[in-house]
Amino acid sequence: MAVIWKPDLSGAAAEWQKKAEVLTEQHFAPLAEELDREQRYPWESIEVMAENGLAGLFIPKEYGGGGASLSETIPVVETVGIGCSSTSAILCALQLGAFPVLLAGREDQKKFYLGEMAKGVGTSFALSERSTGSDAAAIEATGVQEGGGWRLRGEKYWIGNGGASRYYVAFVKTDPAAGGRGISAFMVDKEAEGATIDELSDKMGIRGTQTSNLKLDIVAPEDARVGEHNRALKLAFQTLNVGRIMVAAQSMGLAIAAYREAASRAVSRRAFGKPIIDNQGIAFKLADVATEISAARMMLYEAARAYDAGRDVANIGAMAKLYCSEVAHRAADAAVQIWGGFGFCKPCKAERLYRDQRVLEIYEGTSEIQRLVLGRAIQKEAEDAASGKVAAQ
Numbered sequence: 314m315a316v317i318w319k320p321d322l323s324g325a326a327a328e329w330q331k332k333a334e335v336l337t338e339q340h341f342a343p344l345a346e347e348l349d350r351e352q353r354y355p356w357e358s359i360e361v362m363a364e365n366g367l368a369g370l371f372i373p374k375e376y377g378g379g380g381a382s383l384s385e386t387i388p389v390v391e392t393v394g395i396g397c398s399s400t401s402a403i404l405c406a407l408q409l410g411a412f413p414v415l416l417a418g419r420e421d422q423k424k425f426y427l428g429e430m431a432k433g434v435g436t437s438f439a440l441s442e443r444s445t446g447s448d449a450a451a452i453e454a455t456g457v458q459e460g461g462g463w464r465l466r467g468e469k470y471w472i473g474n475g476g477a478s479r480y481y482v483a484f485v486k487t488d489p490a491a492g493g494r495g496i497s498a499f500m501v502d503k504e505a506e507g508a509t510i511d512e513l514s515d516k517m518g519i520r521g522t523q524t525s526n527l528k529l530d531i532v533a534p535e536d537a538r539v540g541e542h543n544r545a546l547k548l549a550f551q552t553l554n555v556g557r558i559m560v561a562a563q564s565m566g567l568a569i570a571a572y573r574e575a576a577s578r579a580v581s582r583r584a585f586g587k588p589i590i591d592n593q594g595i596a597f598k599l600a601d602v603a604t605e606i607s608a609a610r611m612m613l614y615e616a617a618r619a620y621d622a623g624r625d626v627a628n629i630g631a632m633a634k635l636y637c638s639e640v641a642h643r644a645a646d647a648a649v650q651i652w653g654g655f656g657f658c659k660p661c662k663a664e665r666l667y668r669d670q671r672v673l674e675i676y677e678g679t680s681e682i683q684r685l686v687l688g689r690a691i692q693k694e695a696e697d698a699a700s701g702k703v704a705a706q
Contacts, residue, residue, distance in 0.1 A: 317569065318607035320614045322388060329370070329381060330388040336365060342396030348521030349399070349665050354477050355521055358400050359433050362407075367393075369431030371408045372415075376423055377431035383555065383617040387562035391613075394566020395573075398669035399521025401566050405559045406473035406522070410436035412552040413482045413498060417540030426480060426500065435478030438556075439469040439501070439527055440549050446471065447682050449484075449549060450493030454529060456485040462534045463487070465499060468526055473676070475525025476510045479503060483529065488543050498545035499533045507531035518668035553677060554626050557634035560677045561613045564637035567673070568606050571644040571666045575599060575651045578663075582651075595651060602644050609633075609640040628690050635683035638673035645670040 322330055340361050348355055362368040371386050372378020381389075386408065394401030407430065414426050414436070426436055445451045454467025465485050472481070481501040488495025501508060507530040514524040540548045576599055579590035589595045616633040620626045648663035649656035656663040674680045 316603050316607075317572070318610055320388070320610070325381065326385040326388055329379070329385050330392055332365060333367070333389040333392040336361060336367070337393050337396035337400075341393055341400045345397035345399065345521070346660055346662075346665065348397070349518075349669075350520075350660070352515070352520040354523045355400065355403070358403070359435075359477075362404065363431075363433030367404060368407055368433040369411075369427070370404075372411055372427045372431050376427035378427065379431075382621045383558065384614065384621050387558065387613060387617050390559055390562040391566040391569070394563050395570045396566075397521070398563070398567050398570075398666065399519045401563045402519045402522045402672075403474060405556070405563050406437065406478075407435055408559060409438045409473065409552065409556045410478065410480070410482065412555055413438065413539055413548055414500075416551055417498075417548050419536075421536075422500065422539065429480070434480070435474045436480040436482060436500075437472050437474045437478040438552060439472050439475075439481040439483045441471040442468060443470045447679060450496070450546060452484060452486060452496065454483070454485040455489065456487040456497055456499065456533075459532055462532045462537070463499065465501070465529045465531050465533050468528045470526045471514075471676070472525050472527055473522065475523060475527065476503075476513060477523045481527055482539060483527065484545055484549055485529075491543065493546045495543050496546045496549075497542050498539040498548060500537045500539060501527070501529065501531065501533065503527070505531050505533075516672070518665075518671055550627075554630045555620060556677045557630045557683075558613070558616045558620060558626065560673060561609075561616065561630075561633040561637035564634075564641040564670075564673045565606070565610055565613055567666055567670055568602075568609070568637070568641040568644040571641070571648040571663065571670075572599070572602050572606060574663050574666065575602065575644070575648040578648075578651050582653075589651070598647050598651070602640075602647050605640045606644060609637045613637055628687060631678070631683040631686045634677060635680055635687075638670075639680065641670050641673055 366379040369378035370381045374380035411430050442452050456463045456465050483501045484498050487497040509528040510525050512526045579595050582589050612633045616629045645667045649667050652663045655661050
């Protein structure tokens, strides 16, 4: 019996997970160290993902995708993440770009953009700006009616798959006086006149991914809008609710990889005449990591099941993202500590995992934002219980 809790996968979930295992072993994991060292985007991996259905895994079959549920998607993200954090992050970004179109796109938009995504042509989620990350309602990019369309101006930042993606779901203020209630979303082609990508981020970790800006001074036609006019902030939050579960899966992949590195080293490294795992200081550290990974993994899979069942996942998604990312942090830290001096130096895998992990507590909502979301939910529940609106649990 494995120490780490494993979900009981069957049917399509087991088939997708097995395919991800094979592809990770043959293609993704062997590239991980090179991608990190050279900070190179793995176009060859995108081709492999497209050919094997992973690029459009979550996209419905009628649009050319794999038709996987979220419960069938997260084992793939997790498995790829065990072998290569960068490729797992790219896979998450590919799925994230699909959600706004899936949730609010017109049928013609779904057919075109989702069909392109299924072929490996990326669409990126462009919400954040240089000065507005967590405070999404404070974005400064604008959309003003011009002729029969909209003049979009501003700069989006921290875009996952930025530059590598062809299309972008860009969120702009179409009624600045209304704050968060005046935001709309538009599909943008990076080849459009007035669209510019001129900065790629030099990142600490997941260096095989590409993160960019997107400067806009373009005219977008009316039919480029996704969803309701001035109601796109809600769409962004709905997208992030799912994206957080995806990042939780990415976190679990990294955590498991770090745990395996740590356990292997603890058995093979000897000190004072015996394997270091024979020392309680090491064995107990690994026991704690194994327990936390198991608990976090259970929460992750329950969050995915809740989404597939049509339940509100704002709270459990926040919990899963928060806990899984922080467990990954502790697992990566333990791996570096157990590897000792080697763990502090390249090309030790533990060193790379330590750097790759750090962003998991930042993107798709920082740990502080997750706690804010949960704190507000706790307050509301307690106030409702006190007023007799709901029974206390």
